[in-house]
Amino acid sequence: xxxxxxxxxxxxxxxxxxxxxxxxxxxxxxxxxxxxxxxxxxxxxxxxxxxxxxxxxxxxxxxxxxxxxxxxxxxxxxxxxxxxxxxxxxxxxxxxxxxxxxxxxxxxxxxxxxxxxxxxxxxxxxxxxxxxxxxxxxxxxxxxxxxxxxxxxxxxxxxxxxxxxxxxxxxxxxxxxxxxxxxxxxxxxxxxxxxxxxxxxxxxxxxxxxxxxxxxxxxxxxxxxxxxxxxxxxxxxxxxxxxxxxxxxxxxxxxxxxxxxxxxxxxxxxxxxxxxxxxxxxxxxxxxxxxxxxxxxxxxxxxxxxxxxxxxxxxxxxxxxxxxxxxxxxxxxxxxxxxxxxxxxxxxxxxxxxxxxxxxxxxxxxxxxxxxxxxxxxxxxxxxxxxxxxxxx
Amino acid sequence: xxxxxxxxxxxxxxxxxxxxxxxxxxxxxxxxxxxxxxxxxxxxxxxxxxxxxxxxxxxxxxxxxxxxxxxxxxxxxxxxxxxxxxxxxxxxxxxxxxxxxxxxxxxxxxxxxxxxxxxxxxxxxxxxxxxxxxxxxxxxxxxxxxxxxxxxxxxxxxxxxxxxxxxxxxxxxxxxxxxxxxxxxxxxxxxxxxxxxxxxxxxxxxxxxxxxxxxxxxxxxxxxxxxxxxxxxxxxxxxxxxxxxxxxxxxxxxxxxxxxxxxxxxxxxxxxxxxxxxxxxxxxxxxxxxxxxxxxxxxxxxxxxxxxxxxxxxxxxxxxxxxxxxxxxxxxxxxxxxxxxxxxxxxxxxxxxxxxxxxxxxxxxxxxxxxxxxxxxxxxxxxxxxxxxxxxx
Numbered sequence: 001x002x003x004x005x006x007x008x009x010x011x012x013x014x015x016x017x018x019x020x021x022x023x024x025x026x027x028x029x030x031x032x033x034x035x036x037x038x039x040x041x042x043x044x045x046x047x048x049x050x051x052x053x054x055x056x057x058x059x060x061x062x063x064x065x066x067x068x069x070x071x072x073x074x075x076x077x078x079x080x081x082x083x084x085x086x087x088x089x090x091x092x093x094x095x096x097x098x099x100x101x102x103x104x105x106x107x108x109x110x111x112x113x114x115x116x117x118x119x120x121x122x123x124x125x126x127x128x129x130x131x132x133x134x135x136x137x138x139x140x141x142x143x144x145x146x147x148x149x150x151x152x153x154x155x156x157x158x159x160x161x162x163x164x165x166x167x168x169x170x171x172x173x174x175x176x177x178x179x180x181x182x183x184x185x186x187x188x189x190x191x192x193x194x195x196x197x198x199x200x201x202x203x204x205x206x207x208x209x210x211x212x213x214x215x216x217x218x219x220x221x222x223x224x225x226x227x228x229x230x231x232x233x234x235x236x237x238x239x240x241x242x243x244x245x246x247x248x249x250x251x252x253x254x255x256x257x258x259x260x261x262x263x264x265x266x267x268x269x270x271x272x273x274x275x276x277x278x279x280x281x282x283x284x285x286x287x288x289x290x291x292x293x294x295x296x297x298x299x300x301x302x303x304x305x306x307x308x309x310x311x312x313x314x315x316x317x318x319x320x321x322x323x324x325x326x327x328x329x330x331x332x333x334x335x336x337x338x339x340x341x342x343x344x345x346x347x348x349x350x351x352x353x354x355x356x357x358x359x360x361x362x363x364x365x366x367x368x369x370x371x372x373x374x375x376x377x378x379x380x381x382x383x384x385x386x387x388x389x390x391x392x393x
Numbered sequence: 394x395x396x397x398x399x400x401x402x403x404x405x406x407x408x409x410x411x412x413x414x415x416x417x418x419x420x421x422x423x424x425x426x427x428x429x430x431x432x433x434x435x436x437x438x439x440x441x442x443x444x445x446x447x448x449x450x451x452x453x454x455x456x457x458x459x460x461x462x463x464x465x466x467x468x469x470x471x472x473x474x475x476x477x478x479x480x481x482x483x484x485x486x487x488x489x490x491x492x493x494x495x496x497x498x499x500x501x502x503x504x505x506x507x508x509x510x511x512x513x514x515x516x517x518x519x520x521x522x523x524x525x526x527x528x529x530x531x532x533x534x535x536x537x538x539x540x541x542x543x544x545x546x547x548x549x550x551x552x553x554x555x556x557x558x559x560x561x562x563x564x565x566x567x568x569x570x571x572x573x574x575x576x577x578x579x580x581x582x583x584x585x586x587x588x589x590x591x592x593x594x595x596x597x598x599x600x601x602x603x604x605x606x607x608x609x610x611x612x613x614x615x616x617x618x619x620x621x622x623x624x625x626x627x628x629x630x631x632x633x634x635x636x637x638x639x640x641x642x643x644x645x646x647x648x649x650x651x652x653x654x655x656x657x658x659x660x661x662x663x664x665x666x667x668x669x670x671x672x673x674x675x676x677x678x679x680x681x682x683x684x685x686x687x688x689x690x691x692x693x694x695x696x697x698x699x700x701x702x703x704x705x706x707x708x709x710x711x712x713x714x715x716x717x718x719x720x721x722x723x724x725x726x727x728x729x730x731x732x733x734x735x736x737x738x739x740x741x742x743x744x745x746x747x748x749x750x751x752x753x754x755x756x757x758x759x760x761x762x763x764x765x766x767x768x769x770x771x772x773x774x775x776x777x778x779x780x781x782x783x784x785x786x
Contacts, residue, residue, distance in 0.1 A: 037451035045454070046446040053439040058430035061438070061631030097490055097657035104656050126658075133655040238454030240662035262526040263497050264490035265519075268661035269633035 028380035030367040031347040033174065033322060036297075039290045040238050041278065048277045049270070056273075064269045066261045068095025068245070072276040076245050079279045084216045086229065092253025094260045095267050099204050099244035102230035102256065103167070104130050105263070106200045106246070109255035110164040111136040118156050119167040120148050122325075122354030122364075124174045124202065127167060139163065140356035145316060147173065147180035150187050157195035166197050170218045172205040172321025175354045175366035179319060185218045192226040198252060199227045204235050207287050209320035210295030225249035228256070233275045236287065241271040294322065297369040300377045308385025310392035322370035325351075328363040329392055337391045338365065344387070346380045421773035423760040424740040426567065426715060432683045433631050434671065441670045442663070449666075457662045459654045461488025461638070465669040469638050472672045477609045479622065485646025487653045488660050492597050492637035495623035495649065496560070497523050498656070499593045499639070502648035503557040504529040511549050512560040513541050515718075515747030515757075517567045517595065520560060532556065533749035538709060540566065540573035543580050550588035559590050563611045565598040565714025568747045568759035572712060578611045585619040591645060592620045597628050600680050602713035603688030618642035621649070626668045629680065634664040687715065690762040693770045701778020703785035715763035718744075721756040722785055730784045731758065737780070739773045 052060055073093040080086045087093065096102040111117060113135030119127065121140025131138040141156050142149035148168060157163060168188065170180040180188070192199045201218045219227045228248030233241050246256045260266070278286070301324060305315050314327040326348075328337065338350055351364035369377065445453055466486040473479045480486065489495040504510060506528030512520065514533025524531040534549050535542035541561060550556060561581065563573040573581070585592045594611045612620045621641030626634050639649045653659070671679070694717060698708050707720040719741075721730065731743055744757035762770065 034455050037455060040450055040454045042446065042450040042454070045450075046443065049446060050439065050443050053435065053442060057433055057435040057438075059633075061433045061435070061633045062427055062430060063632045097660070101657035130655050133651070239456045240452075240454045242657060242659065242661045258526070262523050263656065264494035264635060266635065267490070268635045268664045270663055271661045 027345050027347055028372075028376045028383075029347045030369065030372060030380060031349050032371055033368050034371060035235055035239065036293055036370055039293050041286050044278065044282070044286070045237075045274055048274050052270070052273050052277070060269050060273060064266050064272070066265050067257045068093065068260075068266060069269070069272050069276070072272045073245075075276045075279040076247070079283065080217075080229075080231075080247070083214060084220055086217050086220050087247040088249065091247045091249050092257055093245055093247045094253070094257045095272055096230075096232075096244045096246060096256075096260060097264065097267050098234055098239065098242045099202065099230045099232035100126060100130070101260075101263070102232075102244050102246040103127055103200065103202060104134065105256045105259040106165065106167075106228060106230065107131060107134045107136055108259055109252070110198065116159060116161065116163040117165045117167055118153070118163045118197070119356065120169065120173060120176075121356050122175050122351060122362075123167065123356075124169060125353050127202070128354070128356065131167075136164070138356045143173075143176060143178070145178055147178050147184055148188065150184060150191070153188070154191055154195075157191055157197050162195075163197050166192060166199045167202065168199060168218065169202045171203055171215070172208065172318050172323065174205075174321075175323050175349070175351070176325040177316045177318030177321055177323040178325070179215065180218065182215050182221075185215070185221045188218060189221045189223065189226065192222075193224045197226075201227055201229045203229060203231050205321035206231065207236050208291060208294050208322070210291045210298060211319035219247070225252070228252050233271075233278075236283075236290065237275055237278055241275060243267055243271040243275045291320075294320065294370065297372055297377065298322075298324075300374060301367065301369040301372070301381060304377055304381035305385070308382050310385070310388040312392045313388045322368050324367040324369065326365055326367060328388065330363055332363050332391050334361065334363055334365075337387060340390075341384060341387055344383050346383050348384075420738050420740055421765075421769045421776075422740045423762065423765060423773060424742050425764055426761050427764060428628055428632065429686055429763055432686050434679050437671065437675070437679070438630075438667055441667050445663070445666050445670070453662050453666060457659050457665070459658050460650045461486065461653075461659060462662070462665050462669065465665045466638075468669045468672040469640070472676065473610075473622075473624075473640070476607060477613050479610050479613050480640040481642065484640045484642050485650055486638055486640045487646070487650045488665055489623075489625075489637045489639060489649075489653060490657065490660050491627055491632065491635045492595065492623045492625035493519060493523070494653075494656070495625075495637050495639040496520055496593065496595060497527065498649045498652040499558065499560075499621060499623065500524060500527045500529055501652055502645070503591065509552060509554065509556040510558045510560055511546070511556045511590070512749065513562065513566060513569075514749050515568050515744060515755075516560065516749075517562060518746050520595070521747070521749065524560075529557070531749045536566075536569060536571070538571055540571050540577055541581065543577060543584070546581070547584055547588075550584055550590050555588075556590050559585060559592045560595065561592060561611065562595045564596055564608075565601065565711050565716065567598075567714075568716050568742070568744070569718040570709045570711030570714055570716040571718070572608065573611070575608050575614075578608070578614045581611060582614045582616065582619065585615075586617045590619075594620055594622045596622060596624050598714035599624065600629050601684060601687050601715070603684045603691060604712035612640070618645070621645045626664075626671075629676075629683065630668055630671055634668060636660055636664040636668045684713075687713065687763065690765055690770065691715075691717075693767060694760065694762040694765070694774060697770055697774035698778070701775050703778070703781040705785045706781045715761050717760045717762065719758055719760060721781065723756055725756050725784050727754065727756055727758075730780060733783075734777060734780055737776045739776050741777075
């Protein structure tokens with residue numbers, strides 16, 4: 001049979017995205033961006049879940065409100081605003097199936113096929129896949145060690161036809177691990193308003209800061225209703241919950257709510273209720289434990305990179321999150337380097353996977369330390385460092 | 394600020410859809426299509442959930458496979474095929490967030506804006522909303538008391554430009570409660586193949602048959618890979634799980650899998666695992682209990698309708714599911730009738746909500762008995778019946 005219209009095959013990518021996780025125990029996997037299981041609040045979740053199923057089975061098992069439960073949305077608002085105001089009273093919060101569904105909705109809300117989305121270059125590869133699968137054209141903006149390059153951003157915002165959306169990860173960016181300083185956040189908001197390009201702030205790693213001071217989310221600096229925020233419980237409760245949210249102003253927020261209604265009505269109620277209880281009780285304690293985990297692994301990997309790599313190798317110094325971006329000198333034979341690294345049983349993600357131009361021969365690659373033990377970091381980065389010495393001449 | 398493209402407002406509809414459920418206890422609500430809470434396997438779910446969180450916290454809380462867990466997909470296949478073969482070995486099963494997400498994916502897979510989707514007229518109103526929100530144009534096919542009218546279906550399949558999809562609910566149809574006899578199922582499959590129009594079979598109520606013999610699902614009769622099946626755990630476990638699936642052949646199934654990957658990666662793992670355990674253990678016992686509940690309420694409502702309504706009132710005789718479709722004589726002042734019914738505290742869903750032509754002044758309305766007690770049915774249908782005597786002259 002023939003079908004009149006079919007989407008592009010993309011499942012292989014999906015498998016790689018959730019995968020890159022061969023079960024071979026001799027591999028040292030710095031490729032996986034999963035949260036560490038030892039950070040999950042398993043016993044708390046178990047107790048909350050058991051109580052909820054006993055006390056409110058009908059509300060858990062029957063239909064709930066389109067767009068999310070009010071108690072959970074209130075909890076999200078209070079949690080996000082506990083340091084400074086991020087979500088305004090007028091913003092509409094929609095509970096999504098992970099942050100990823102929120103990104104997908106924002107693309108659908110703003111883009112017709114062929115429309116341009118600006119994004120950091122490199123950026124989150126699943127977002128790139130979504131842009132393309134939904135027919136939008138990602139146009140990359142240069143990155144520096146302190147996040148998006150403002151000059152290049154302004155130039156790209158002036159493109160004709162006008163970009164429909166800026167997608168940006170301001171904290172502990174995936175894949176670079178870098179964060180935007182406050183003055184740049186203000187500038188991004190100003191440029192968005194000046195050029196009338198709405199912004200989707202993707203900020204899943206925000207709470208995982210282990211060095212430096214918390215900088216308010218980009219959305220905090222938005223004075224003109226230009227910024228929608230997508231985040232999730234994935235990194236602070238667990239991604240298997242598939243519990244995320246979009247908080248966005250006016251018609252932006254309304255569009256997301258409408259799309260959620262059309263897509264699947266609401267997110268699994270159990271996941272919303274358990275997340276709500278976690279957010280409103282002892283969350284700070286969970287987060288402290290998580291930050292310690294990430295701090296230890298992040299510092300250890302940075303120390304080992306400094307100790308074992310050739311001095312010409314550049315790597316970022318994240319203050320949180322789970323990623324480090326390593327850049328070899330221009331002209332390095334990356335195919336050979338990555339192959340030899342692979343032969344030595346150390347797995348990283350080649351940088352080209354994250355660029356808008358998939359053919360770009362970047363001398364960079366991504367490391368993740370979220371799942372790595374001390375021994376793996378010590379051994380894996382030593383192997384990697386030795387190889388950089390071989391390839392940097 | 395202005396946005397270049399925004400979807401149509403539809404949230405009010407969402408609220409009404411999940412709502413129509415004022416908490417006023419003096420209302421007799423025959424409007425709500427929710428499963429009865431007393432049918433939920435609460436204690437089984439509680440025990441399974443507790444065991445799973447204790448035994449496999451990482452697999453429950455971390456990322457899972459795009460498109461669904463293999464164990465759950467195997468369980469779905471075995472469960473659906475336990476009477477006769479419905480899901481073929483080559484079919485691709487994608488776990489979705491409720492059946493609704495599966496419908497939305499099928500629309501996205503087959504339809505560009507303006508494309509025609511054929512559907513029963515009347516049909517599931519949330520599906521109609523989705524067709525419109527995603528830019529497709531629903532074209533209705535006439536209905537009889539034994540389901541879709543084949544002559545009209547063939548005529549509509551010959552439309553130019555060609556319809557991209559037939560959306561059909563073969564068992565205990567929403568809103569009419571009617572089911573397709575076997576010979577019509579074969580004919581629908583034959584016509585789909587002859588005119589090359591793929592079919593999305595939506596069959597959420599299938600297991601809720603309480604009268605007559607089980608007729609194999611429409612998909613069972615598909616010999617040419619024309620039919621994709623969407624169904625869910627919503628009516629047999631609980632809709633708050635948001636756990637549905639699409640089983641579809643070849644590129645149809647692949648397209649759905651791709652869309653799931655792009656949309657939200659996978660459905661909440663807890664919901665998949667709990668549903669999997671329920672499906673593979675003692676499900677038949679749960680279903681017997683459920684069928685008894687629906688049987689009692691369905692029979693009671695049909696008996697009361699026969700007893701209290703004016704003889705010119707026509708109503709369907711469902712053999713399962715939760716809906717009865719009541720039709721007043723042509724020319725009845727339905728606005729006045731429905732208003733007076735409402736004034737008498739009996740809530741039904743006006744028929745026009747279910748038609749492709751939203752302005753059609755149908756003399757029909759939908760009753761649901763899934764949540765109704767004997768007293769409510771007795772009292773509510775007596776009020777309704779008395780009113781039909783007033784309006785049928």
